[in-house]
Amino acid sequence: MHTSPVIQEVDAGDFRVRSVLLQGSRRRLVWDTLTHPDDMAPFARACAGEPPIVVYSHADWDHIQGTAAFGSPLIIAQRASVKRFQTEAPAALSELRDANPGKWDAVRLLTPDITFEHSLDLDLGGVTVSLQALPGHTPDAVVAFVPELNLLLAGDTVELPCPCVPRGCDLDGWIDELERWRTDTRIRTVIPSHGPCGGSEVIERTAAYLDGLRRGRPLPLPSDAAPFYVSTHLDNLRNCNLSS
Numbered sequence: 001m002h003t004s005p006v007i008q009e010v011d012a013g014d015f016r017v018r019s020v021l022l023q024g025s026r027r028r029l030v031w032d033t034l035t036h037p038d039d040m041a042p043f044a045r046a047c048a049g050e051p052p053i054v055v056y057s058h059a060d061w062d063h064i065q066g067t068a069a070f071g072s073p074l075i076i077a078q079r080a081s082v083k084r085f086q087t088e089a090p091a092a093l094s095e096l097r098d099a100n101p102g103k104w105d106a107v108r109l110l111t112p113d114i115t116f117e118h119s120l121d122l123d124l125g126g127v128t129v130s131l132q133a134l135p136g137h138t139p140d141a142v143v144a145f146v147p148e149l150n151l152l153l154a155g156d157t158v159e160l161p162c163p164c165v166p167r168g169c170d171l172d173g174w175i176d177e178l179e180r181w182r183t184d185t186r187i188r189t190v191i192p193s194h195g196p197c198g199g200s201e202v203i204e205r206t207a208a209y210l211d212g213l214r215r216g217r218p219l220p221l222p223s224d225a226a227p228f229y230v231s232t233h234l235d236n237l238r239n240c241n242l243s244s
């Protein structure tokens with residue numbers, strides 16, 4: 001018997017972001033802690049008694065700022081996140097605090113206790129969580145494959161209608177890795193941190209979007225895309241030196 005993943009989704013301003021709680025027979029694991037400790041209230045109640053393992057999909061502010069809700073959990077992330085916790089994460093938080101004094105007071109940036117470079121497998125008791133680096137969206141981005149649930153937690157490596165593509169990122173490596181996961185027949189459910197969940201078609205469509213950027217022939221956004229994605233798409237074109 002394997003318990004289904006529990007999803008927590010919150011509004012982060014212009015977009016929504018989700019976190020996932022996985023439960024094994026021995027340990028619980030929280031995949032991303034979102035924007036604020038309050039976002040983690042339901043998971044903190046579920047984890048009362050024993051702090052969970054926290055995994056950061058990457059060190060962007062909307063994935064890491066709620067960790068203080070859990071007291072002192074064991075925190076795991078990809079190695080490149082360590083530097084981001086020294087630079088980008090505190091910069092993003094102080095920007096938020098300047099814009100909205102008081103609102104972010106409860107946030108504490110809790111850095112990883114354990115890091116890995118390529119992959120790390122965790123056994124929660126009947127539920128295996130295989131963390132694998134997938135740089136592209138950020139250098140520290142990871143995905144988590146859970147074979148017992150035929151599940152891929154994709155973080156921000158997969159997102160529809162389009163992911164955020166930074167200037168100078170390794171598009172080839174990103175697309176290759178997505179292609180590898182897309183063709184992995186064990187995967188039936190894909191849960192990205194933003195945008196729709198689904199099956200391997202969510203990976204396929206993200207890879208097609210990235211491939212359009214790579215070939216200099218960007219795919220158009222759907223006509224009903226939210227304003228956030230319209231501006232993300234324009235940023236992506238600029239970052240890939242393509243005009244709209």
Ligand SMILES: [Zn+2]
Pocket residue numbers: 017060062063156193194
């Ligand atoms: Zn994000």
